Amino acid sequence: AQSVTQPDIHITVSEGASLELRCNYSYGATPYLFWYVQSPGQGLQLLLKYFSGDTLVQGIKGFEAEFKRSQSSFNLRKPSVHWSDAAEYFCAVGVINDYKLSFGAGTTVTVRA
Amino acid sequence: DTEVTQTPKHLVMGMTNKKSLKCEQHMGHRAMYWYKQKAKKPPELMFVYSYEKLSINESVPSRFSPECPNSSLLNLHLHALQPEDSALYLCASSQYGGQGETQYFGPGTRLLVL
Numbered sequence: 291a292q293s294v295t296q297p298d299i300h301i302t303v304s305e306g307a308s309l310e311l312r313c314n315y316s317y318g319a320t321p322y323l324f325w326y327v328q329s330p331g332q333g334l335q336l337l338l339k340y341f342s343g344d345t346l347v348q349g350i351k352g353f354e355a356e357f358k359r360s361q362s363s364f365n366l367r368k369p370s371v372h373w374s375d376a377a378e379y380f381c382a383v384g385v386i387n388d389y390k391l392s393f394g395a396g397t398t399v400t401v402r403a
Numbered sequence: 404d405t406e407v408t409q410t411p412k413h414l415v416m417g418m419t420n421k422k423s424l425k426c427e428q429h430m431g432h433r434a435m436y437w438y439k440q441k442a443k444k445p446p447e448l449m450f451v452y453s454y455e456k457l458s459i460n461e462s463v464p465s466r467f468s469p470e471c472p473n474s475s476l477l478n479l480h481l482h483a484l485q486p487e488d489s490a491l492y493l494c495a496s497s498q499y500g501g502q503g504e505t506q507y508f509g510p511g512t513r514l515l516v517l
Contacts, residue, residue, distance in 0.1 A: 322503030333407075333493055334446070334508040341503065380445055384503035389434065389459070391506060393445035 292317040294383050296394035303371050304402050311366040311397050313381030322384035323364040324391065325355055329377045337379075340364060351375070376401040406430075407509035409494050415515045418484060424512045426477040426494030432507075434500030435477040437469060438493040440511070446493055452477060453500035484516045 293316045303309050315321055322341050326334040338349025345357040355366045364381060381394040407428045416422050426435065434453045438446035451459035452471040460469075466488075468480040477494055491511045497504035 324505070326508070331491075331511075331513070333409075333510040334495075336505060336507065339505055378443075388502060389451060389453075389497070389500045389504065390448060396443070396445055398443075 292321060292383050292385050292392050294381055294392050294394040296379075296381055296397050298397045299395070300398045300400065302400045302402060305373055306370050309366075309368045309371045309375070309399065311379050311381075311399070313364045313366065313394060315362050315364065315381075315383045317362075317383060317385055319385070320359065323355075323357060324382040324384070325349065325353070325364075325366045326380045326382060327351075327377045328380065328396075334380065337366070371399075371401055373401045373403070375399060407494055407496055407507050409492075409509040409512050411512060412510070413513050413515075415517065416481065416484065417517055418486070420484075421480070421482045423481065424479040424492055424494075424514075426479075426509055427475055428496040428507070428509075429475060430496060430507070431474075432496035432498055433474055434497045434504070435471060436495040436497075436506060437477070437479050438495065438508075440491045440493055442491075450479075451500060458500065481514075484514075486516050489514055489516045 295314045324339045325337040338347045340347045340357045379397045382391040410425045437449040440446045449463045450469045455471045470478040493511045494509040495506040497506045
């Protein structure tokens, strides 16, 4: 079965600094990869997704992610963080012939002024 | 438009009450999902409907009863819940319920069971 690991439970970053969130997956083939963001008390919003093609994916709100097959990783980055980026971030994996999404445990991002 | 709406936003109920959560989407999606999310945890899948038919029940207790009246609507009927059922209940939809589809989530209903 597929699994997703987000090694960082909590990250604190200064406003204007860069941010990188790590995601590693375990699956025998290339999965479908997603990053979602959840602001406090809200639902999940899709930031970006990777299915195939260019391994550097651009998303909304200035986020990007890079798929690295050799490292089984799909890390999320943002060059300059805004206070509104404080939220919970979930990496998720979808696999062939399965409707399910497997979510990582999430990373909480705190932005300090 | 990638909006999924859920009502109510908040719900407080006693353990003997019967209540319902509602979810609606107008994206023409044929698959709809219910998730349960506890604080600081990822969403856990409860049910999946595909083409208005229940395709997956993730061993959810019978006090939760889903219903899909049509392709745009999804309900979750609640009865005799326990305090541990307090959580954020999220609805999502995707195009067909097939492999690797993007799921679009609603804002959730925050449920408190007293």
